[in-house]
Amino acid sequence: MGASLVQRLELEGAEVxxxxxxxxxxxxxxxxxxxxxxxxCDIRLPDGTGEELYETLTxxxxxxxFLFITGQGSIDQAVRLIRSGAMDYIAKPFDLAQLLIRxxxxxxxxxxxxxxxxxxxxxAARAIDRQVGDAAGxxxxxxxxxxxxxxxxxxxxxxxxxxxxxAAPAVVIxxxxxxxxxxxxxxxxxxxxxxxxxxxxxxxxTSDCQDLLLAALRKADFRLIxxxxxxxxxxxxxxxxxxxxxxxxxxxxxxxxxxxRPEDAxxxxxxxxxxxxxxRASPLNGIAxxxxxxxxxxxxxxxxxxxxxxxxxxxEAAVGDLVLTSDLFPERSGDAGLRSLAEVRDAAExxxxxxxxxxTGGQVGxxxxxxxxxxxxLWEKMQKLGL
Amino acid sequence: MGASLVQRLELEGAEVxxxxxxxxxxxxxxxxxxxxxxxxCDIRLPDGTGEELYETLTxxxxxxxFLFITGQGSIDQAVRLIRSGAMDYIAKPFDLAQLLIRxxxxxxxxxxxxxxxxxxxxxAARAIDRQVGDAAGxxxxxxxxxxxxxxxxxxxxxxxxxxxxxAAPAVVIxxxxxxxxxxxxxxxxxxxxxxxxxxxxxxxxTSDCQDLLLAALRKADFRLIxxxxxxxxxxxxxxxxxxxxxxxxxxxxxxxxxxxRPEDAxxxxxxxxxxxxxxRASPLNGIAxxxxxxxxxxxxxxxxxxxxxxxxxxxEAAVGDLVLTSDLFPERSGDAGLRSLAEVRDAAExxxxxxxxxxTGGQVGxxxxxxxxxxxxLWEKMQKLGL
DNA sequence: TTCAAGTGTTCGGGTTTCCGAACATGCCAA
DNA sequence: TTGGCATGTTCGGAAACCCGAACACTTGAA
Numbered sequence: 001m002g003a004s005l006v007q008r009l010e011l012e013g014a015e016v017x018x019x020x021x022x023x024x025x026x027x028x029x030x031x032x033x034x035x036x037x038x039x040x041c042d043i044r045l046p047d048g049t050g051e052e053l054y055e056t057l058t059x060x061x062x063x064x065x066f067l068f069i070t071g072q073g074s075i076d077q078a079v080r081l082i083r084s085g086a087m088d089y090i091a092k093p094f095d096l097a098q099l100l101i102r103x104x105x106x107x108x109x110x111x112x113x114x115x116x117x118x119x120x121x122x123x124a125a126r127a128i129d130r131q132v133g134d135a136a137g138x139x140x141x142x143x144x145x146x147x148x149x150x151x152x153x154x155x156x157x158x159x160x161x162x163x164x165x166x167a168a169p170a171v172v173i174x175x176x177x178x179x180x181x182x183x184x185x186x187x188x189x190x191x192x193x194x195x196x197x198x199x200x201x202x203x204x205x206t207s208d209c210q211d212l213l214l215a216a217l218r219k220a221d222f223r224l225i226x227x228x229x230x231x232x233x234x235x236x237x238x239x240x241x242x243x244x245x246x247x248x249x250x251x252x253x254x255x256x257x258x259x260x261r262p263e264d265a266x267x268x269x270x271x272x273x274x275x276x277x278x279x280r281a282s283p284l285n286g287i288a289x290x291x292x293x294x295x296x297x298x299x300x301x302x303x304x305x306x307x308x309x310x311x312x313x314x315x316e317a318a319v320g321d322l323v324l325t326s327d328l329f330p331e332r333s334g335d336a337g338l339r340s341l342a343e344v345r346d347a348a349e350x351x352x353x354x355x356x357x358x359x360t361g362g363q364v365g366x367x368x369x370x371x372x373x374x375x376x377x378l379w380e381k382m383q384k385l386g387l
Numbered sequence: 388m389g390a391s392l393v394q395r396l397e398l399e400g401a402e403v404x405x406x407x408x409x410x411x412x413x414x415x416x417x418x419x420x421x422x423x424x425x426x427x428c429d430i431r432l433p434d435g436t437g438e439e440l441y442e443t444l445t446x447x448x449x450x451x452x453f454l455f456i457t458g459q460g461s462i463d464q465a466v467r468l469i470r471s472g473a474m475d476y477i478a479k480p481f482d483l484a485q486l487l488i489r490x491x492x493x494x495x496x497x498x499x500x501x502x503x504x505x506x507x508x509x510x511a512a513r514a515i516d517r518q519v520g521d522a523a524g525x526x527x528x529x530x531x532x533x534x535x536x537x538x539x540x541x542x543x544x545x546x547x548x549x550x551x552x553x554a555a556p557a558v559v560i561x562x563x564x565x566x567x568x569x570x571x572x573x574x575x576x577x578x579x580x581x582x583x584x585x586x587x588x589x590x591x592x593t594s595d596c597q598d599l600l601l602a603a604l605r606k607a608d609f610r611l612i613x614x615x616x617x618x619x620x621x622x623x624x625x626x627x628x629x630x631x632x633x634x635x636x637x638x639x640x641x642x643x644x645x646x647x648r649p650e651d652a653x654x655x656x657x658x659x660x661x662x663x664x665x666x667r668a669s670p671l672n673g674i675a676x677x678x679x680x681x682x683x684x685x686x687x688x689x690x691x692x693x694x695x696x697x698x699x700x701x702x703e704a705a706v707g708d709l710v711l712t713s714d715l716f717p718e719r720s721g722d723a724g725l726r727s728l729a730e731v732r733d734a735a736e737x738x739x740x741x742x743x744x745x746x747t748g749g750q751v752g753x754x755x756x757x758x759x760x761x762x763x764x765l766w767e768k769m770q771k772l773g774l
Numbered sequence: 775t776t777c778a779a780g781t782g783t784t785c786g787g788g789t790t791t792c793c794g795a796a797c798a799t800g801c802c803a804a
Numbered sequence: 805t806t807g808g809c810a811t812g813t814t815c816g817g818a819a820a821c822c823c824g825a826a827c828a829c830t831t832g833a834a
Contacts, residue, residue: 075465075478082469091462148629176630289470290445302633309637316521317514317640319449322472326448327514330641331617338743340759341736341768343414348735351684352728354677355712365780372727374823379782381728386404386420433819752810761793766812 005040008096022048029057029064036064038087038103043070043077051081058084067102069094085285105266105292119151120264124256128155131253136162141217141224143202143248145232146255149305152227153200155255159225160196168195176201185209192222202226202248203240210241217247224248258303262296268304269295269311273323276315284315288322294329350385353378357387392427395483409435410759416444416451418649420683422508423451424494425474427486430457430464438468445471449510452493456481505545506538507651511643515542518640523549528604528611530589530635532619533642536692539614540587542642546612547583555582563588572596579609589613589635590627597628604634611635645690649683655691656682656698660710663702671702675709681716737772740765744774 002018009016015034019025022045029036041050050068057063067088068081078089088102104121119125135142136159144152153172160170171192173180185205188197189212199205205213217224226248232240258265269287277283287295291314300306314327326332339347352371360366368378389405396403402421406412409432416423428437437455444450454475455468465476474493477486505519506512522529523546531539540559547557558579560567564587572592575584576599586592592600604611613635619627645652656674664670674682678701687693701714713719726734739758747753755765768774 073462075460075462075476078462078465079469079476082466089462089466149633288445288472289467290442291471294446305633309633309639312637313518313639316518319510319514319517320472324445324449324472326445330643332447338746338757339414339739340410341739342410342759344735344739345732346414347684348731349728351677351680351712352726352731354680358675358677358711363780364782372729375781376783376824377822380822750810751812762811763794763813764792767791 002042005096008100012100021046022050022053025053026056030060038065038067039063040067040069040099040103043068043073051077054081054084054086067099069099101263104263105270119155119255120261121267122261122264124261125264128253128255132159133162135159135251135253138251139164139223140251141226141247143252144225144227144255145230145252146227147230147257147301147303149303150255150258151304152255153198155253156196156198156225156227160198160223163196163223165195165223168193170196170198172198172200174200175204180205180209182206182208182212185212189213189216189220189222194221196223196225199224199226201228203228203232207239207241210244214241214244214247258300258307259298265295265298265300265307266292268307272308272311273315276312280315284318284323285321286323288324291323291325291328294325298329346385349381350387353381353385353387392483395487399487408433409437409440412440413443417448418647418683420650422650425452425454425490426450427454427456427490430455430460438464441468441471441473449514451510454486454489454493456486504654506542506642507648508654509648509651511648512651515640515642519545520549522546522638522640525638526551526610527638528613528634530619530639531612531614531642532617532639534617534644534688534690536690537642537645538691539642540585542640543583543585543587543612543614547585547610550583550610552582552610555580557583557585559585559587561587562591567592567596569593569595569599572599576600576603576607576609581608583610583612586611586613588615590615590619594626594628597631601628601631601634645687645694646685652682652685652687652694653679655694659695659698660702663699667702671705671710672708673710675711678710678712678715681712685716733772736768737774740768740772740774 002020006016006018017028019028025039025041029039041053043050045053050070054063054066054068063085066081066086067090068086069090069092071092073089073091081089090099119128132155142156142159144155146152157170160166169192171188173185173188199213213224216222228248232245232249258268269292273287295307302309310328311323313330314323317327317330318324353367356367356370357364360370364378364382365375368375371378373381389407393403393405404415406415412426412428416426428440430437432440437457441450441453441455450472452474453468453472454477455473456477456479458479460476460478468476475489477489504512504516506515519542529543529546531542533539544557547553556579558575560572560575586600600611603609615635619632619636645655656679660674682694689696697715698710700717701710704717705711705714740754743754743757744751747757751765751769752762755762758765760768
């Protein structure tokens with residue numbers, strides 16, 4: 001089984017070491033040649049147990065993410081290991097695809113990796129990263145399109161920073177935060193020199209500015225990187241110059257909404273978490289599994305920006321040692337409202353019983369008469385309601 | 388087994404409630420009469436699973452420490468629950484002594500967090516206190532959101548008074564009491580200097596004022612602390628600038644309604660009482676048990692402000708040596724003759740059903756789900772109650 | 775002391791409540 | 805027209821609720 005696991009992981013592009021004995025694995029994890037992202041570990045090893053290994057590692061430092069796999073696991077052991085920080089504990093036989101998903105969630109992105117995932121781990125996100133890298137290699141105008149909060153400006157900067165113009169400045173013009181007039185656009189164009197002009201919300205440019213921009217593109221030697229919302233096409237009918245539009249759309253990168261790739265939302269949360277957690281007085285242990293599920297299910301109309309804001313608040317608000325769903329979505333506790341029928345019924349009975357007892361001075365029999373129930377029934381209810 | 392557990396725990400000096408069904412346990416944990424330290428929960432319950440119960444609780448708030456006990460547990464489930472924040476997961480048969488040890492371990496740290504409560508004793512209130520303290524340590528704009536009468540302005544002041552800007556003034560602008568025009572906002576901004584600008588009801592600012600505020604935030608060195616109602620998001624479609632909104636919501640604190648944490652209502656009443664009582668010529672002895680019950684059951688649409696007003700009136704009007712329900716809710720005492728238990732039960736059900744139907748827009752099936760009864764049952768009740 | 779009255783508690787039964795299944799109906803969209 | 809989808813309605817069985825009848829107590833007054 002080990003062999004097939006190694007084979008599969010290498011197929012996925014991972015660099016894998018396989019140790020058959022605990023004593024061999026110990027130094028390989030403690031003083032690795034290259035940083036270890038994750039350890040997949042059987043419990044039964046010829047010269048000890050996986051638990052021992054993990055135990056030894058936690059005594060001296062912070063081990064990498066551990067995923068235990070075991071043939072005859074005990075619940076006891078699972079609880080113990082998870083509580084002491086192991087990432088997972090899976091009983092054989094297990095689903096390999098499941099394991100791979102957990103692995104990608106768990107792995108910390110490596111800085112020195114050749115092509116680290118920037119936008120996410122989904123197919124769509126990797127496609128974005130490829131297209132951005134591709135755009136950096138070219139020198140044509142680029143249009144980044146997508147909903148709000150998807151980091152389009154960050155992508156624009158990355159295109160510039162990896163392009164041949166990286167030595168020249170990147171000037172950002174924001175047509176969404178404030179209006180851009182002819183003068184400020186002209187100023188930006190003269191500032192940019194041979195660098196990249198980044199226009200945020202290009203669809204909001206006035207006709208004046210569109211003319212100016214088109215003229216400048218013909219004369220001056222700068223590169224245009226523009227961002228726009230999803231509704232750009234509709235602008236054409238309105239006031240947007242079709243020749244500028246076709247110039248932009250000839251090379252456009254569409255960033256899909258976060259809700260279309262839920263695995264990226266979870267991944268992003270895991271990536272943002274450590275930095276936020278570091279600011280806490282009492283650090284948290286992580287994000288609860290149920291909260292991750294809620295992240296996956298949420299719509300994220302504000303995309304990455306919303307996720308960042310929510311997570312920040314959640315990390316501040318968390319009470320125990322995990323971020324829970326209610327920390328991320330506190331507004332739901334209100335609309336989840338509307339207590340159940342049994343609940344309001346009990347509440348009504350409780351207050352009425354209390355009032356009756358008050359009136360009779362604690363005489364149960366009398367109170368029962370007031371409430372028109374038998375003494376026994378009243379007694380039962382008092383038991384049930386804890387009075 | 389439940390009985391022996393209860394017996395043993397009471398022998399150890401604990402106060403124990405034993406619920407045999409999930410639907411009964413849910414309200415007892417969510418709106419407890421006294422704060423719950425820990426929950427010991429079987430997985431198999433007659434009307435659901437312990438996992439469901441826990442999941443429901445984490446969706447809307449911070450549950451107390453959970454220890455699961457189960458006959459046929461799975462490792463999968465154990466891992467999932469522990470990763471969602473459960474404290475333990477024990478397979479039967481288990482060692483009672485072991486369980487007690489784990490219980491004390493779990494409850495010890497709770498006793499140590501000795502921050503005196505400011506907003507209340509519930510988990511939600513403690514989370515608010517933490518977030519407010521945290522916000523005081525930062526210097527970013529803060530938004531306090533919640534219904535009316537929850538003391539948002541008081542919290543805003545507390546943030547300022549504990550922040551590094553406490554030596555500088557805190558200027559309050561109220562957009563709810565009266566309209567705020569451009570001139571008065573500009574005046575406040577120039578007055579505030581390097582202090583904190585507190586805007587009450589930020590959602591009511593005119594477009595003019597929003598522009599001015601945004602511009603000032605870029606130029607001047609003051610801190611913005613804003614409060615708003617729950618419906619802020621809906622304002623966006625209307626007239627609220629989305630960039631200002633995203634700036635505010637990047638750090639927001641949501642204050643839950645008092646009706647969602649009845650134990651805080653009782654606590655608050657107990658806290659306000661002595662000062663009010665001191666002003667009486669003949670001091671009272673306290674608040675009657677039935678009155679406390681009524682406080683717990685009341686909806687408190689006006690939240691803390693309503694509670695304060697009612698209690699003040701009640702303390703002034705009380706004739707005996709206790710504050711009674713009729714002092715707090717004089718409008719109810721019209722029908723003096725204590726209605727029967729069945730009557731109040733039906734009345735409570737009727738209003739709750741009406742509320743549910745209101746929310747679902749008349750959809751019976753949906754309403755039944757909200758009320759946690761079957762569609763058939765709801766239909767029967769509607770027949771009986773004439774709805 | 776004794777008796778009466780009240781409370782805490784259990785038990786067996788009759789009655790109501792609750793639910794899921796089933797089926798007919800009406801309504802809307804494809 | 806047809807095929808969902810939600811509602812209106814009935815039905816049978818399981819679970820609950822409710823009650824009276826007991827019985828063992830405590831309390832307090834005669």
